[in-house]
Amino acid sequence: MPKPRSRPGLRPGLRPGLRVGMVTTYPPGTGSLNEYAFHFVRAFAAKPEVAELLLFTDELPPGQEYGTDILSDELIFPQTATKRFIPCWRFNNPLNLWRILRAVQAAKPDVVIFNMQFASFGSRKIPATLGLLTPALLRLCGIPSVVLLHNIMETVDLQNAGFANNPLLERVIRFIGWMITHMILRANLVAVTIPKYVEILEARYGVKNVLLAPHGSFETKEEPPTFELPTGPMRIMTFGKFGTYKRVETLVEAFALLQNQKQTALELVIAGTDSPNAPHYLENIAKQYAKVANIRYTGYVAEKDVAQIFGEAAAVVFPYTSTTGSSGVLHQAGDYGKAVVLPMIGDLAELVTEEGYTGEFFEPNDPQSLADAIARILDEPEHRIEMGRQNYLAARGLSLDDVVDWYLLHIEVLLSKRHKKA
């Protein structure tokens, strides 16, 4: 019998009853990637192969509790797996490595997935670094680990992202980043969402355990968008965690310019919170631009309110000074059929082209350029609708539900190799 070039991997299949661990943030926690985690977990929990999801989450502030705001959602998306929340780490705590290891060892999942980026575990260098060593440590302890790495050090503009204030410090951080990346790549598998990242990691680190796994669209079970806008002011919306590489100064200044130029009523909606790495950022912005009228700061947006926030927006703006990976907000804007305004920087523009999205572009840090880009959308409803339609189609291309099948295939092969070795 001729040998296949690649070994058959689809048999015998995952045994039912898989217990998947996930180290992640999760709503109502406000840490970065919590929104992605929500949808990622939901897709895993709907798979018949998965019996239990063990969510190793960050600890919530007093008075908050996991699992309280998702019950209605579960009625729409049947979940076959049970979810168990195990809060066991805290942002900026240097003991996270040890605490997560102990929690995982006690819970004994079959595999652990890390939903993370470089600043997931802290804004201070030591806790951030130690946390990122956890996947390697788990593997060392015999626990299969898969990392979904949303950004890589090589493509982050550290100065603009707010992690390094001078060139020397940037070089030091890059060297440390290089070492940490080596350690992250000690996990059994590392998934990234952009093809270029696979090429960079393979070439720079000489590894073969990196794979491309698309970002996937968040399924909302909403009706297809009508592209109509509610009556009232035209809303320009930005969504995310602000203060590091997502900065709203240029947007607020562009909004002020637009209000001076236009007769129509406008509202700027800044939806979201401070980045954990930039406490009090939005509070300071509100003070700094107190004289600019018609700005609404929503604070934390609960999952149930996301559809309304996006639905009311005439344009979604990405006021990024740097990107740190595939944008979940772009996929969400696509899901809701929105026209988007994007900076001409790095891999965000690449993602837009590669994944079939379209948008108006502006020069970073240039309020006039941003105001002009927004105006092109506000002034031409047909252009706005056409752009929204294309983004909707792009977002619907591949659902996170499909992407999770990819992960399960990789996990299947990983576990079958381990069984063979055992």
Next chain:
Amino acid sequence: MVTNSRVIDQVQVINLQGRLDAHQGKHVDSLLAEAMRTNNRTIVNLSQVHFIDSTGLSVLIKGAKHHREQKGDLVLCELQQPVRIIFELTRLDKMFAIYPTESAAIQALQ
């Protein structure tokens, strides 16, 4: 997308031609489902496919998964270089049985 389907030695062989992307995904999806109803051993010949995107990959993954659930198998053959690169980037070349020729794939499924 141009397709044709035939049975050789009790193995279903599906030839795809053109782009396997979001626009063609549903068509190929139903083709694989139809193939599985008649025969749970299927070869997808990709010799005439010069482009595949993530949706195309997902269709093949789903097809393979459904075949496996029916105790069958879905294998691939004759991948062109651009398509092979995508399989390597996604490490799906480790998940699927991929054969250099159609006859090798048929022989393997006997």
